[in-house]
Amino acid sequence: MLKADKVTVTFARSVFGEIRVTTSSWDDAVVILPHQVLEVAIIGKQVGLIRVDKPIAYLDIDETSLLVKMCDA
Numbered sequence: 001m002l003k004a005d006k007v008t009v010t011f012a013r014s015v016f017g018e019i020r021v022t023t024s025s026w027d028d029a030v031v032i033l034p035h036q037v038l039e040v041a042i043i044g045k046q047v048g049l050i051r052v053d054k055p056i057a058y059l060d061i062d063e064t065s066l067l068v069k070m071c072d073a
Contacts, residue, residue, distance in 0.1 A: 010022045
């Protein structure tokens with residue numbers, strides 16, 4: 001978990017379906033896997049970031065529309 005007064009966050013999606021998150025405060029990137037989310041919260045006067053497991057149902061999104069079909073062209 002990160003708690004900071006000010007933070008810059010960068011998101012980069014990998015070809016493997018992961019999202020790499022870097023911040024101005026972390027030494028290394030954090031990988032967000034397909035079943036995880038990055039939660040952002042205000043904690044007092046600071047910003048909090050934490051990676052947690054959440055099912056896609058948490059976002060009320062139809063998973064079937066998110067699947068990418070891979071085929072030989």
